[in-house]
Amino acid sequence: MTTETDATSLLAAFNCRDNIHLVIGTNPLAASRCGQSLKAGARPILIAPETAELHYGLAKRIEAGEVTWHKKEFHDNDLLTLGREEVDGVVDAVFVTSGPRDPLSSHISSLCKRNRIPVNVVDAPHLCTFSLLSTHTDGPLQIGVTTNGRGCKLASRIRRDVAASLPPNLGVACARLGQLRRRIQQEDRVALTGAASAQTQAETGSYDADDGDHEDADDSVDQSASFNRLVTEDDADAAKTRRIRWLSQVCEYWPLKRLAAISDEDVEAVLRSYPTPDAHDSALSHIAPASPSPHPSPLLSSSSASASPFSPSRPKCGLIILAGSGPGHPDLLTRATHKAIQSADLILADKLVPSAVLDLVPRRTQVRIARKFPGNADAAQEELHAAALAAARDQGQVVVRLKQGDPFLYGRGGEEVAYFRANGVPADRIVVLPGLTSALCAPLFAGVPATMRDVADQVLVCTGTGKKGRAPDPPGYRAARTAVFLMALHRIEGLVEELTSHVEREGHKDEERVLWPRDTPCAVVERASCPDQRVIRTTLGFVAQAIEAEGSRPPGLLIVGRACEALFTPEKGRMWTVEEGFRGLDVWEEVVLPA
Known part of the structure; x- marks a missing residue:
């Protein structure tokens, strides 16, 4: 109490x-x-x-x-x-x-x-x-700070510092994105229900329960557990909410500086790229085309320079560098990846690459952010392929495909290398730079030793989602095993069911697999190494309930095994605990060096 x-x-x-x-x-x-x-x-x-x-x-x-x-x-x-x-x-x-x-x-x-x-x-x-509250107001954006009567004028100081850290014009961006949201709602309702019905709904404020955007309008809740839910080919309702889901993904993943720079022209470019859904079309029929327009959407690009003035003479074919940006904190970049970022002509970044890493990109360098969201991953991937080929193969530029974590660990890195080779890029013009993977960093930052004598002697890195959203074969239980599941939280209920019970595959059950006990300790780690890192500690029996209650803060992963309690003792009677924040890399600021 x-x-x-x-x-x-x-x-x-x-x-x-x-x-x-x-x-x-x-x-x-x-x-x-x-x-x-x-x-x-x-x-x-x-x-x-x-x-x-x-x-x-x-x-x-x-x-x-x-x-x-x-x-x-x-x-x-x-x-x-x-x-x-x-x-x-x-x-x-x-x-x-x-x-x-x-x-x-x-x-x-x-x-x-x-x-x-x-x-x-x-x-x-x-x-x-x-x-x-001590309030900062910028158009529709308001930020309030209170110390609940304990901080005297400290609230004003904190409010000023918070406001100073924000990019300019963020309030204008809030207004513009709000207008875009309302426009998408209205256009989609006209397309799906007819003009007369949409007009009636707009006048009465009565919308269908499956519009899928009501929670998006509530500032008090975090992203829901289904925020990154996959849109499969047989999802008949996907067309109804695709554009609103895309807008939510943009607001969640894109750097604030980029959001603050959105213009009316950007909005129009987005609407052209994502047409109004047709009630009679299939769920995925209006996903952005694989071939990008000759001029990339301004909403995907930043900076206006196309080539570095300091670049040396180019060979006929440029260079494509697949670089891992690590789990999130910019200090966890390798020196090789940092050099690649500094020397690139074009950076094609995944949406999960955090703003702190993108801030390291020189102002002269063009940056494009992947338009990936659930249901559009394949089309967005093809757009990036085409952009990389146009810049490197055809214009002789240095292209950096900036990917979160490690390119070859569930990052489609191998597929991209194969694609570029098959489309005329010589093997010696493709470089892959490793990155620290969250599969190993996130457990460490959550205080979970993936291996520890007498606790765990092996680590199994798994995906929670297979190709086209299919569930992969679940691993069997072993007491001394730590399992780390990437891309799993959006379907956590299904994953827990697969781990703890025998599932039917192609007409038969995997009766021989050893099932995971529902009281197996586990931990959810989100935004590992970022300032808003969050760790939820619980067991397999309660993890789905915990995620549903606490909401989603993607990207995140699930760690399962006894190692989750090797350095942590759960409180009796509590189904889960939540830990906020990350302070893993600034400890040296507290060290006083001798004179």
């Missing part, structure tokens, strides 16, 4: 349009409260005697007609008579600006609490039912 000392606030954003806010006091804070109410679309009413000395800001707003001044002392029935008619005259919120030492503050607070009217008393958290 949460105690009084560790309880935090329920942060919320209220729609205050046309609300009545009662402001008690005439000091500078009262002027500020009136200004905040007006910005939120509310109508502030000031209660103060006619003889009170008004702050000049209040006087100005009253003179302009923005604030209504009731020239009198506060009376109890003001709370129940000065509000809107539709709520029987009850005011929507009360701001007391005279401080906790004024006996009236405590009295008003008690009255408000008794009548369930939100009340805020300055410098008196115990008298408040709500508090205001």
